[in-house]
Amino acid sequence: MLVFQIKPMEQVCIDPTRLEALYAQLDSANAEDILCRALEDVALRLRHCATLFEQGNLEDLRKNTRTLIAVGDQIGMSAMNRVATDVVICIDSRDDVALAATLSRLLRVGERSLCAVWNAGDNSL
Template sequence: MDADRLGALVGQLGDRNAEEVVCRAIEELAVRLSNCDRMWRRQDWVGLRKSARSLVAIAEQIGMSALARVANDVTGAVDSGDHVAASATLFRLIRVGERSLAAVWDQQDLSI
């Protein structure tokens, strides 16, 4: 996570509100990652694009730049119509997402 981005959130919202935003965002990221996988299994490329695009915004909000970057790559692959690349990039997104979420949850103290 980008410490500068988290610092900006704290500056804007205060400690308690920033922590609530981060917690909600983490929960939403987990849901959206699951949605991406489900859309891929259904070969719902429009739905996959929408879910990946929403991941970009949420991840950027809390400073998860690697996750945002890979979600953006998924969006680009879907936009290009390259389903093989979209599939491969999606699996990378899931790996990065799971590692990112695990790292946050392992901290147990989300002190910002």
């Protein structure tokens, strides 16, 4: 018996103008501090999304995901924000199957977006 394991690789889309604007408005040290805090917040919120889903707490999952969108917007995580918006739509439509699939995609896109923004921030310094 053959067993295949599928490992989806999600494309991420980062808006570099958001990072450029951040670094243009602030000195490098302050911009890097804000970027690091935002990245940490996104990482924590992604983890919290998974926990809230496992607990069946859709109300808090919706709130957490909306905040994730706002933080992601500040640092140009446009692909993650599109998927997070889809998660909110799934919650609002009470489509549990679509929510499970879309949340899994959000976690994948979110992780890759964190790496992409971190690398873009390193290049901005």
